[in-house]
Amino acid sequence: MPVKPKVVLSCAASFNGYIDDRRPERLILSNDSDFRRVDGERAASDAIMVGANTVRLDNPRLLVRSPELREERLRAGKPSSPAKVTVTASGNLSPGSAFITQGDADVARLVYCPAGVAPRLRSQLQGLPGVEVISPRQGTGLAAVLADLAERGVGRLFVEGGTSIITQMLAQGLADELHYAIAPFFVSGGGARAVDEASFPFDQDHQMTLVEIRPIGNVALLRYELPTKEPARVSAA
Numbered sequence: 165m166p167v168k169p170k171v172v173l174s175c176a177a178s179f180n181g182y183i184d185d186r187r188p189e190r191l192i193l194s195n196d197s198d199f200r201r202v203d204g205e206r207a208a209s210d211a212i213m214v215g216a217n218t219v220r221l222d223n224p225r226l227l228v229r230s231p232e233l234r235e236e237r238l239r240a241g242k243p244s245s246p247a248k249v250t251v252t253a254s255g256n257l258s259p260g261s262a263f264i265t266q267g268d269a270d271v272a273r274l275v276y277c278p279a280g281v282a283p284r285l286r287s288q289l290q291g292l293p294g295v296e297v298i299s300p301r302q303g304t305g306l307a308a309v310l311a312d313l314a315e316r317g318v319g320r321l322f323v324e325g326g327t328s329i330i331t332q333m334l335a336q337g338l339a340d341e342l343h344y345a346i347a348p349f350f351v352s353g354g355g356a357r358a359v360d361e362a363s364f365p366f367d368q369d370h371q372m373t374l375v376e377i378r379p380i381g382n383v384a385l386l387r388y389e390l391p392t393k394e395p396a397r398v399s400a401a
């Protein structure tokens with residue numbers, strides 16, 4: 165049994181490293197071709213993950229958009245979209261969020277939270293299609309969440325943010341690939357950064373491997389492979 169799925173991190177950032185600004189409107193850092201690329205990555209995954217703050221702030225649907233890609237998944241015997249995954253320590257997740265309400269009933273909505281908040285969340289979300297509230301015995305550290313996802317048969321996890329989730333995945337050496345799309349503009353006045361301050365395993369002596377640079381219109385996609393920690397070290401046990 166694999167200890168964790170293959171983890172692919174994805175984000176789009178401004179040239180100066182911001183993935184959001186301080187305005188209430190959504191910041192568009194990508195273009196249509198890049199959104200189609202991301203849709204293909206979603207369709208090729210078993211699950212898509214975002215942190216609870218991205219659910220609250222951006223209200224993403226996290227579904228495969230292309231009808232052709234959804235059809236292809238159905239023909240392969242899979243749900244039309246991958247399972248959706250989020251993690252919350254506070255349990256602050258609205259039953260009205262698109263994460264919960266959008267998508268076919270066979271698209272799983274997996275909510276990881278500590279045991280202390282699970283009963284309240286279960287009573288709020290109970291009976292909604294596809295929803296499962298999970299509190300791993302080992303807590304909600306991301307290695308434990310990944311171990312649980314692997315046990316559920318998730319082989320490829322596509323992680324779409326935000327800052328906290330991307331930072332933890334990188335700092336804990338849990339990611340296998342990083343897809344970093346750079347928008348051709350700057351964000352002024354601050355906002356959410358692609359990664360927070362942390363102790364990262366990738367430094368001057370342990371570099372990520374650049375495997376692709378792809379121009380997508382005016383956006384530059386950088387794709388890196390990342391050495392992950394040995395399975396024994398990411399084990400939740």
Ligand SMILES: NC(=O)c1ccc[n+]([C@@H]2O[C@H](COP(=O)([O-])OP(=O)(O)OC[C@H]3O[C@@H](n4cnc5c(N)ncnc54)[C@H](OP(=O)(O)O)[C@@H]3O)[C@@H](O)[C@H]2O)c1
Binds near residue numbers: 183255304325328
């Ligand atoms: N440009 C892009 O590609 C992109 C993509 C996605 C998001 N974003 C941006 O990213 C920003 C959000 O980033 P963020 O760092 O604030 O939020 P986030 O990473 O989306 O979510 C953080 C939240 O997830 C929960 N969480 C994280 N790790 C956990 C753990 N190990 N155990 C339990 N719960 C855990 C906590 O939820 P609770 O607070 O509920 O405890 C935490 O507050 C937004 O501005 C959004 O627009 C940009």
